[in-house]
Structures are given as C-alpha cells and as structure tokens.
Amino acid sequence: MTESYQHKAIEKRWQDQWEETSLYRSVVDWSKPKHYALTMLPYPSGDLHIGHWFAMTPSDARARWMRMRGYNVMFPMGFDAFGLPAEQAAISRNIHPWKWTYANIERMQKQMRSMGAMFDWEREAISCTPEYYKWTEWFFKVFYENGLAYRDEALVNWSEALQTVLANEQVIDGKDERLGQPVIQKLMTQWFFKITDYADELLNFDELDWPEPIKIMQTNWIGRSEGAKVSFKVASTDDDIVVFTTRPDTLWGATFMVLAPEHSLVDKITTDDQRAAINAYRDAAASATEIERLSEDREKSGVFTGAYAINPVNQKQIPIWIADYVMISYGTGAIMAVPYGDQRDFEFARHFGLEIVAVVQPDGVDEIPVPDEMDEAYAGPGTMVNSGPLDGIAHNGEKGRKSPAIASAIDYLEERGIGEETVNYRLRDWLISRQRYWGSPIPMIHRQDGTVEPVPDSDLPVELPEDVEFMPTGRSPLTYHQPFLNTVDSDGNPARRETDTMDTFMCSSWYQLRYLSPHEQEEPFSAEEAAYWLPVDVYTGGAEHAVMHLLYTRFFTKALRDTGVFDEAIKVMKREGRDPAGLFDEPMTVLRNQGQVLGGERLGDYVLCSGQFSGDKLMADRVEVVEWADVPAGFQGVTGELMKRVEGTLFVGPDNSIVEVKPDAEIIIPAIEGTNNVNQLKHHLEIQRMSKSKGNVVNPDELVDKYGADTVRAYLMFNFDWQKGGPWNENNIKGPSGWISDVWDIVVAGTPEGAGNPDVERDVERKLHQTINEIDNSLEKFSFNKAIADQMKFKNFFKAALQAGDVGPDAWAATVGVMLRLMAPFTPHVAEELWARMGWDYSVHQQPWPEYDEEKAAESEVPLVIMINGKPRGTITVAAGIAQADAEKLVLASEKVQSALNGDTPNRVIFIPGDEPKVNIVVGGKKKK
RNA sequence: GCCGAAGUGGUGGAAUGGCAGACACGACCGCCUCAAAAGCGGUUGCCCUCUGGGCGUGUGGGUUCAACUCCCACCUUCGGCACCA
Incomplete structure (x- = not known):
C-alpha cells in the first residue's frame, strides 16, 4: 500500500520553502510582458473569514496561471487598516487602536500565509503606518494646491446618540449602524474633494472591461440630467431665484415655486405675517430624522412665504412656498412647480389648493385635459398648449434637446437671457472629513486670522499622537490633545491643527500605487515601478464597492494624472518604448466581482x-x-x-x-400538485449572510486543519459559480478532496508495470490536450468551477486507463508532468510535492503552462447526430471533418430517418458542421407543436 | 416607484442558437467486512402501455429547421437608488 495524501505533512513545508526562495517575488523586467493582478485588500478585523478565501484564492489561481503562461505577475496584498472598529475597541476595551490593529494584522498575515497564495509579501502595504499615510496626506495637499480640495459647509449625518458625524455607509435606513438610533442632517464645515469636476469623464467607461451592473450603478449614482437653469425674480425684493428643470418646455405651467427649507433666500423674502409659520416649519425640518424624511406615502407639507415670484415667460405672479420635498442638496435647492406635469407638484397643489394649468395635450387625445378632473400629473408625450410661443410644438417624451419642445424652450430662454441650457448631476463632492482619531490626519493648519494653510512637505507626515485618551464622549481625542492641537503657522504664530481625519476610502483610493514601492521614502510610488506595472490588469473584489471605492479610485487616478503625479512614470515608459497613451486614465482595466458565500x-x-x-x-x-x-x-x-x-x-x-x-x-404538499414524494419536502430555504450573531460563521482555519489548504481552495472554486456565490455547504467538499487524493495515488504509486496500449495512450494524450484547452477557456472567463471539473474529468479518464493497464511508463510520466502543471495554480502545495516526488526540478510554479496542441486534441472519429424536426434521434460514428454531402447521405439512409419519412421526401435537410456534426431532417407538413 | 441581476434534477452547478443536466454531492443496489467506516462496481431529471416513446431549464406567448440561450408580457427572489425637479 502506498502512502496516502496527508496535507499536514506538506503544506507548511512548501509555504516556508517558497518564502525562503522568494518564489513569488515580483521584479520589474522589461523583457517580459507584465500582469498586475489585484484583489481588494481586507480590513484587519481580527480573523480571516471564509469570504476572504473565496475572494482571494481563485484570484490567486488566475494570477498563477498567468505567471505560468509567461507573464511577469505582481500579486500584492496589504491592509486597509484605518477605520472605526479599532477606535471602538479602544473605547470599549481600553486597547490602543495601534495595538488592536497590529495584533489583528499579524494574525491575519499568518492566516493568509496558510492559503498558499502567491502574494509578494515584500510589497505589503498597511495604510495606518506613517510611511503610508505620509503620502495619503501628501495627496491631500496635491489636491488642495490644485483646487481639488476645499472646505465648505454641508449637511452631514449627525448622530445625537453618538455625538459624531457618520459616513454615509454607516447610516442604514436613517439609523446609525451601531446603536440603531436616528440620524439627522446637520450643517457643518467640512473638507471636500471636487469629484464633480470629473462627473462627465467618470461616465465614460470606454476603456474599461467592467461588469455592466457596476457601470450602470455608477452612471445612476452620478445621475447626469440635461435641462435648463431659469431665473425667477422675487416681486418684492428683486432677488433672483434660480431653478434647475429638465422640462423648461413646461415653464408656462409653472404656477408656484418651492424652496428647500434651508434655502438661503427664505429669511429675506418671508413676509412678517408668515415668518412665525416659516420658522416653525424650518425648525421641524432641521430636526426631522432621516427616517421621517424617507417615510413613504407622507402627505406633502409646506408653508407659504408670503412672497411672490414673477414667471419670466408670462410675467404672472406666482406664490413662493417652502417644503421639505425640495432638497437643498440637489440642483439649486429651489424648483419651479409645474403641477400639471410633475406628480409631486401635483400632490402639493392639490393639498394646498394651488392652480394647475394644462400645458401638454397628450398624443391621441382630442381635448386638452381639465386639471380639476385629473387624478395624477401627466408627464408623457404630447403637443404643447397654453404655452405662448411653444404652442403646437411636440414633446416626444425624450430627454433634453431630443425633444423639440424642450429644444425650443431652451432657445427661447437663452435668446431672452432668462435661462440657459444646463447639465445637472446627482453626484455631490466627496466629503472626506471624519471627526475621528483613527484615520489619516488632514495636513492643514488653522491660523489665528481664520485662514488655513497646508503643513509644509518637510513636516509630513502629521503623525497621530500615541499618548491619547479614549473617552466615551464620542469626540475624537485629537480635539483635546494639546500637543497635537497646538502648532505654529508659516509665520511662526501660534496656530491650531486640523483635528478631522480623512475618510478611509482615501487610503484605499491609491493603495494599488503604494504596492509598487511600499517603503519608498521620497515619493508616494516609484516611477520606475509604475511605468512597468501600471495600470492594474485584473481587479477582483465585491460588488458592494460599486459607487464608493470603485468610483473614488477612478476619480483619484484621473486627478493624479491631471496634477502631474504620473509625469515621471510617463517619461520612464517612453524611455522603455511603451506608449503611455490612455494608461493613466483608469486605475483598473478589467474588473470582476465575486459573489458572497452565505451561511445557510x-x-x-x-x-x-x-x-x-x-x-x-x-x-x-x-x-x-x-x-x-x-x-x-x-x-x-x-x-x-x-x-x-x-x-x-x-x-x-x-x-x-x-x-x-x-x-x-403518504406525502401531502398542498403547494405541489399531484402525488408528492419525500424528495419534494423543502428545508433550509432561507439563506443569510454569515454573522457572529447568527452563529453561522465558517472558520477557515478549522477547515484548513481538517482538509488542507489545497482542498479548501479547490472546494471554494469548484462548488460555487464564483461571480455569484451562494450558501455554504460543506458536504460537497468530498468531491475536490477525492480528486486530490486520486491524483496523489496515481503519482505516488510510481511507474506502472507493463508496456501500455498505444491506442489508449493516444486517447489519454488527446483528452489531456482537450483539457488544457478547456481550462484555458474557463479561466479566461473566471469559471473556476468548470476549470476544476475539467481536471476531475481528465483524472477519471486517466485513472481508468491506468487501472486497465493500458498506460506504459513513458506515457505515464509525460501525462503526470502535464497534469501536475495544470493543477499547480489551483492546488499549489500538492502539485509542488508531487512534482518533487517525480524527481523534477524545483519549482512546478516556475514551469511553463502546458501548451494546447489542436492536432493532438483532435478526434479522428466523431458521432454524427441524427435529428428529426430538431430532436436528436440517434448517432452514427463517422470520420471527423465529414463533408456535408456525405453526412446528409448517411443520415438520409439511416433506418430512423427512413421510417420517419415513410416514403416521403424531406422538406428540408440542414447540416450543422463542427466538432459534433449534426444533420437535421425536417419532415411532415405540419409540426405537432 | 425607478434601475439592475438571477430563476435549470433531491443539492451545488455545466452548456459560442445545435444531443439540456458535464463535473460533483446525496441517495439506491451490489462487492468487500463479524460489523461499521473507508474503498470498489453499477443506477440515478420526471412519466408511461418500457428492445420503445412522451414531457421537461419560473409562467404564458413569439421568432427559428433548431431556444436554458433571442424577442414580448407576467410571476418570484436578491441587490442598488429613492420626494433627484
């Protein structure tokens, strides 16, 4: 009996040897094509989750495959190490965030090493280290100096319970994620990045091979809409109220205006007799929680300001209201209300008895609708009416100038100087201030005169003080840490440091650059490295980052390009004869999202x-x-x-x-008709995310201990559609486990006795080459499950041939050589061990990928499928590449077809060539269907 | 409400418009065993009048010689956005 597969004896040993021999060190080499494979870096939460394995090990397999195919592959890993959980641990358990974070990182590094992934640990980057965040601060300065960072008042998520501002992602359905207490909108002075400058460029995905849903989500998030800005004069004060509208053609139907309660003109225009009511409404709106604002089916509310505006197209006086259905953050914070054509305005008008004027006669309707008889607004296509110069012009339902009515309206407004064509975006500037300790400091100084100035480069990084006290006040300890707080400005006068830190998405917006040279002291990344490795060729990670990280990092790349940060790298590229055109427009060329492993x-x-x-x-x-x-x-x-x-x-x-x-x-299932059986009984229908509170968390360490890293890797790749994910089910691990131990047995059993059967050996070779082709195609498409299945199928065939004694020593060795190289990306340890046992040179991971040979894969005989009316009715074995005439003749002569024809001639004969040729015979006057 | 994705055996899942269910798991039958586990061999979409045939990829239509795949409508589940002017 030969030795059986024991993962514990081999995995650790090879991991150590790979590390000792720097097997996965990636070094610039202009003589080889490069491949930058990147998978999203984890937050050091404490323990590696099975989801990390699911995200990382298939990505690793693909990176390994690329490497064996001759690419110089860089596959780095690091930690996104700033963030709130560390601070929470500090407050609740009195552990300093440094300590907590570094302990977690050490633990997770160890766990990651057990994956056997080809991470180049010499490129590891950790975002909370001063050597890293020095450059996060430096980038902030670059943005500030180029007008891309500014300070302004903004409505932010304020949690009364936590006494802090929260990031959008920490607010779920209007409640904070920690305590579930309501969050309100509060006006505060904050730092912003001008991502809106790039709105149009971010809408262009031409250079990107990204999943369509991600592109759509980003497009919707940016929310470009075409329309016009129109100025209304306030009758009493002569102030201008500018509104944005996508339907300037309906301006003649604007019978009132609505300002957001926070609009700056409200105070000025409100008449004395309305002031009390207005103030009360504004106070109520300001303290309204997100939940109340979001609640659906809410009656329209609002208050009349007492002021009137003049509709610039017909000089009519229209009342100005305030209402919370108008958002200060969108457009200009004011709207012209056209109750005829907008459902919200319609409801508002009905509720308060305001005038409605019909301005569009719907297509196919003879009469102009009577507003009093309408149940809802009409927003569809039609012909303009009651609209002065626009009467008779069609609105075809298209957006912007594609509608004749809108185009005419815009021209009309521009000719008279009362409005202009405008594009408005839903996207807002990126708010990066956080009132927290555990983040990269914002390198700015507040001078006594109230102005701000950046910290000089020579003083970077502004380091986080370690001797801080964490108190459960909700306030960042930086705000009461005197040594940090007190500094001097460029004139030597006492000044105060900025105490806000940066959003952690700032750190992860450029980490792919830090991997290029993680310990570089003089610049954020080495130009020599950047010129070779950039951009990232394949990026893998979760789709949940669609409109946050993935949008931010695109913005970041474009901003760095425009501020000249890549100029040095571009020079190096040119020196090396690589055309830099378009290479710095986007951070990641190809993106694929893996699904989520769920608990059952x-x-x-x-x-x-x-x-x-x-x-x-x-x-x-x-x-x-x-x-x-x-x-x-x-x-x-x-x-x-x-x-x-x-x-x-x-x-x-x-x-x-x-x-x-x-x-x-007797089995009775009311929902399923007919006689039921026991198989139809359903269990565990509901599938949920893994979480500690549900007690359904799968611990990868235990799995690795039990089955070995290779088996866990193979299982994760085999048992799911990687881009879909699915519920955890450990039972199926037997499949990949059996595959690995079968391959083990085949190799360890040693050279077979007997000479072998040349015909079968040829079959083995043929199947082997078909398998190479299948694996290549599967990996190209990120179909890891299929790539493993292909190998299992080959193993089954090879094993059977061996057992039959049909494989001789030479064919066995040659086949094992290819088979182990095919396995290497998926199950790197066992492939390495068996490769060594065959006596071949270290390492299997440095071998070339087996090359697919079409001739060797070709079958000499193939089944010819007989089809009658599109249904398969049998096969005839024929020579591969059979001519159409021959195939048709054979099929027509077949017994099946003869009996189906029953003396008639076929209506049609269709030949489908290919690896599996088919002939479809169409018979009968009528199809039964 | 709007946008997007997905519905295939008992289960996970395969299928450039061309033999649906590859590859596995589970189950059943058999071998081995005092016995169990492991292992090995076989069967396994459903149904029937079973050397054959019918029906089958969420539902209903359509296009095609041929549809899991393309088109239309609907249902269900999941994800995103949401008074966006």
Whole structure:
C-alpha cells in the first residue's frame, strides 16, 4: 500500500520553502510582458473569514496561471487598516487602536500565509503606518494646491446618540449602524474633494472591461440630467431665484415655486405675517430624522412665504412656498412647480389648493385635459398648449434637446437671457472629513486670522499622537490633545491643527500605487515601478464597492494624472518604448466581482408526521405540509419545522426529532400538485449572510486543519459559480478532496508495470490536450468551477486507463508532468510535492503552462447526430471533418430517418458542421407543436 | 416607484442558437467486512402501455429547421437608488 495524501505533512513545508526562495517575488523586467493582478485588500478585523478565501484564492489561481503562461505577475496584498472598529475597541476595551490593529494584522498575515497564495509579501502595504499615510496626506495637499480640495459647509449625518458625524455607509435606513438610533442632517464645515469636476469623464467607461451592473450603478449614482437653469425674480425684493428643470418646455405651467427649507433666500423674502409659520416649519425640518424624511406615502407639507415670484415667460405672479420635498442638496435647492406635469407638484397643489394649468395635450387625445378632473400629473408625450410661443410644438417624451419642445424652450430662454441650457448631476463632492482619531490626519493648519494653510512637505507626515485618551464622549481625542492641537503657522504664530481625519476610502483610493514601492521614502510610488506595472490588469473584489471605492479610485487616478503625479512614470515608459497613451486614465482595466458565500439558515416546511414510534424515532406513514404552526389540537406524532432531510429521514423541529418516512408513506404538499414524494419536502430555504450573531460563521482555519489548504481552495472554486456565490455547504467538499487524493495515488504509486496500449495512450494524450484547452477557456472567463471539473474529468479518464493497464511508463510520466502543471495554480502545495516526488526540478510554479496542441486534441472519429424536426434521434460514428454531402447521405439512409419519412421526401435537410456534426431532417407538413 | 441581476434534477452547478443536466454531492443496489467506516462496481431529471416513446431549464406567448440561450408580457427572489425637479 502506498502512502496516502496527508496535507499536514506538506503544506507548511512548501509555504516556508517558497518564502525562503522568494518564489513569488515580483521584479520589474522589461523583457517580459507584465500582469498586475489585484484583489481588494481586507480590513484587519481580527480573523480571516471564509469570504476572504473565496475572494482571494481563485484570484490567486488566475494570477498563477498567468505567471505560468509567461507573464511577469505582481500579486500584492496589504491592509486597509484605518477605520472605526479599532477606535471602538479602544473605547470599549481600553486597547490602543495601534495595538488592536497590529495584533489583528499579524494574525491575519499568518492566516493568509496558510492559503498558499502567491502574494509578494515584500510589497505589503498597511495604510495606518506613517510611511503610508505620509503620502495619503501628501495627496491631500496635491489636491488642495490644485483646487481639488476645499472646505465648505454641508449637511452631514449627525448622530445625537453618538455625538459624531457618520459616513454615509454607516447610516442604514436613517439609523446609525451601531446603536440603531436616528440620524439627522446637520450643517457643518467640512473638507471636500471636487469629484464633480470629473462627473462627465467618470461616465465614460470606454476603456474599461467592467461588469455592466457596476457601470450602470455608477452612471445612476452620478445621475447626469440635461435641462435648463431659469431665473425667477422675487416681486418684492428683486432677488433672483434660480431653478434647475429638465422640462423648461413646461415653464408656462409653472404656477408656484418651492424652496428647500434651508434655502438661503427664505429669511429675506418671508413676509412678517408668515415668518412665525416659516420658522416653525424650518425648525421641524432641521430636526426631522432621516427616517421621517424617507417615510413613504407622507402627505406633502409646506408653508407659504408670503412672497411672490414673477414667471419670466408670462410675467404672472406666482406664490413662493417652502417644503421639505425640495432638497437643498440637489440642483439649486429651489424648483419651479409645474403641477400639471410633475406628480409631486401635483400632490402639493392639490393639498394646498394651488392652480394647475394644462400645458401638454397628450398624443391621441382630442381635448386638452381639465386639471380639476385629473387624478395624477401627466408627464408623457404630447403637443404643447397654453404655452405662448411653444404652442403646437411636440414633446416626444425624450430627454433634453431630443425633444423639440424642450429644444425650443431652451432657445427661447437663452435668446431672452432668462435661462440657459444646463447639465445637472446627482453626484455631490466627496466629503472626506471624519471627526475621528483613527484615520489619516488632514495636513492643514488653522491660523489665528481664520485662514488655513497646508503643513509644509518637510513636516509630513502629521503623525497621530500615541499618548491619547479614549473617552466615551464620542469626540475624537485629537480635539483635546494639546500637543497635537497646538502648532505654529508659516509665520511662526501660534496656530491650531486640523483635528478631522480623512475618510478611509482615501487610503484605499491609491493603495494599488503604494504596492509598487511600499517603503519608498521620497515619493508616494516609484516611477520606475509604475511605468512597468501600471495600470492594474485584473481587479477582483465585491460588488458592494460599486459607487464608493470603485468610483473614488477612478476619480483619484484621473486627478493624479491631471496634477502631474504620473509625469515621471510617463517619461520612464517612453524611455522603455511603451506608449503611455490612455494608461493613466483608469486605475483598473478589467474588473470582476465575486459573489458572497452565505451561511445557510433554516426555514423549512412545517410538517405533521404521523405513524408509530419506535423508541425515539417515528416511523411515519403520513407526512403533511401545513401552514406555519397550524397544528390540529390533540395531534399525535411529530410536528415542527423541517430542519434537515437525508433521503427518507427527516429531522424535525428545534430538537431535531427523527422521523423515518416509510417508502409507501403518504406525502401531502398542498403547494405541489399531484402525488408528492419525500424528495419534494423543502428545508433550509432561507439563506443569510454569515454573522457572529447568527452563529453561522465558517472558520477557515478549522477547515484548513481538517482538509488542507489545497482542498479548501479547490472546494471554494469548484462548488460555487464564483461571480455569484451562494450558501455554504460543506458536504460537497468530498468531491475536490477525492480528486486530490486520486491524483496523489496515481503519482505516488510510481511507474506502472507493463508496456501500455498505444491506442489508449493516444486517447489519454488527446483528452489531456482537450483539457488544457478547456481550462484555458474557463479561466479566461473566471469559471473556476468548470476549470476544476475539467481536471476531475481528465483524472477519471486517466485513472481508468491506468487501472486497465493500458498506460506504459513513458506515457505515464509525460501525462503526470502535464497534469501536475495544470493543477499547480489551483492546488499549489500538492502539485509542488508531487512534482518533487517525480524527481523534477524545483519549482512546478516556475514551469511553463502546458501548451494546447489542436492536432493532438483532435478526434479522428466523431458521432454524427441524427435529428428529426430538431430532436436528436440517434448517432452514427463517422470520420471527423465529414463533408456535408456525405453526412446528409448517411443520415438520409439511416433506418430512423427512413421510417420517419415513410416514403416521403424531406422538406428540408440542414447540416450543422463542427466538432459534433449534426444533420437535421425536417419532415411532415405540419409540426405537432 | 425607478434601475439592475438571477430563476435549470433531491443539492451545488455545466452548456459560442445545435444531443439540456458535464463535473460533483446525496441517495439506491451490489462487492468487500463479524460489523461499521473507508474503498470498489453499477443506477440515478420526471412519466408511461418500457428492445420503445412522451414531457421537461419560473409562467404564458413569439421568432427559428433548431431556444436554458433571442424577442414580448407576467410571476418570484436578491441587490442598488429613492420626494433627484
């Protein structure tokens, strides 16, 4: 008996050897094509999750595959190490964020090493180290000096309970994610990045091979809309109120105006008799929680200011209201209300009895609708009416100038100087201030005269003080740490440091650049490295970052390009003969999202099982699915939720009572028609995210200990559609486990005895080359499950041939050589071990990828499929590449076709060439269907 | 409400418009064993009048010689946005 596969004996040993020999060190080499593979870096939360394995190990397999195919591959890893959890640990457990974070990083590094991934640890970057955040600060300065960073008042998420501002991502449905307490909008002075300058460029995805949904989400998030700005004069004060509208053609139907409660003109225009009511409404709006603002079906509310505006197209006086359905943050914070054409304005007008004027006659309607008889606004296409010069012009329902009515309206406004064509965006500037300690400091100084100035480069980084006290005040300790707070300005006068820190998305917007030279002291990244490696060729990670990180890092790259940060790298590129055109417009060329591994939570059918008890077990002769907990009184038997089913054995209820369903038992499932069987009983229907509170977290360390890293890797790749994810189910691990131990046995068994059968050996070679091709195609498409399945299939074939004694020593060795190289990206340890046992040179990971040979893969004989009316009816074995005429002749002569024709001639004969040729015979006057 | 994605055996999942269910898991039958586990061999979409045939990829239509795949409508689930002017 040969030695069986024991993962513990090999994995650690090879991991150490790879590290000692710097096997995965990636070094610039202009003689080789480069491939920068990147997978999203983790937050050091404490323990590696199975989700990290799911994200990283398939990405690793693909990076390895690229490397074997001759690319110089860089596959770095690091930590996104600033963030709130560290600060929370500091407050609640009195551990300094440094300590907490570094302990977690050390632990996770160790766990990551157990993956056997080809991470180049010499390129590791950790965003909370001064050597890293020095440059995060430096980039802030670059932005500031180029007008891309500014300070302004903004409405932010303020949590009364936590006494702090929260990031958008920390507010879920209007409540903070920690305590679930309401969050309100508060006006505060904050730092912003001008991402809106890049709105149009960010809408262009031409250079990107990214998933369509991500591009759509970003497009919607940016929210470009075409329309016009129109100025209305306030009758009493002569102030201008500018509104943005996508429907300037309906201006003649604007019968009132609405300002956001926060609008700056409200105070000025409000008449004395309305002031009390206005102020009360504004106060209420200011303290309204996000929940209240978001609540649906809310009656329109608002207050009249007492002031009137003049509609610039017809000089009519229209009342000015304030209402919270107008947002200060969108457009100009004011609207012209056209109740005829906008549902919100319509509801508002109805509620307060305001005038509605019909301005569009719908297509196919003879009369102009009477506003009093309308149930809802009309926003569809039609012909303009009651609209002065626009009367008779069509609105075709298109947006912007594509609608004749809108185009005419814009021209009309521009000719008279009362408005202009405008593009408005939903995207707002990126608010990067955080009132927290554990983030990169903002390198700015507040002077006594109230102005701000940047910290000189020579003083960077502004370091976070270590001797801070964390108190449960919700306030950042930086705000009361005197040594940090007190500094001097460029004139030597006492000054105060900025105490806000940066959003952690700032750190992750440029980490792909820091990997190029993580310990570089003089610049954020080495130009020599950047010229070779950039841009990232393949980026993998979760889709949840669609409109945050993935949008920010695109903005960042464009801003760095425009501020000249890449200029040095461009020079190097040119020196090396690489054309830099377009290479610095986008950070990542190809993006693929993996799905999520979910925990399985049970919510199965509720069953009533009756029969005879045999000990604790119920031998059931009747199982009925009933409405949840709808149990008849006095029921004798087992009843409860179906927790699990193993064929005829059911596990029922919270205590998993065992029910054996007899083969002839009656099964009743009201939802499924006809006679039911035990297989149709459903269990664990509801699937949820893994979380500690649900107790369904899968610990990768335990799995690795039990099965080995290679098996866990193969299982994760094999058992899911990687881009989809799915619920965790450990049972299926037997498949990949069996594959690995079979390959092990095949190799360890040693040279087969006997000469072998040349025909079978040729078959093995043919299948092997078909497999190479299949794996290449699968990996190209990120279909990791298929790539593993292809290898299992080959193993099955090879094993059978070996067992039959049909493979001789030479063919065995040659086949093993290819098979191990095919395995290497997926199961790197066992491939390395077996490669070494074959006596071949270290390392299998430095071998070239097997080259697909089409001739060797070609079949000499193929099945010719006989089809009658599109349905397969049998096959004939023919020579590959059979001519159409020959194939048709053979099929027509076949017994099946002859009996189907029954003496008639076929209506049509269709030949489908290919690896599996087919001939479809169309017979009969009518199809039965 | 708007935008997007997905619905395939008992389960995970395969299928450039061309033999649906590859590859696995589970189950069943058999071998081995005192026995169990492991291992090995076989069967496994459903149905029927079973050397054959019918039906099958969420539902209903359509295009095509041929549809899981393309088109239209609908249902369900998941994700994103949401008084966006």
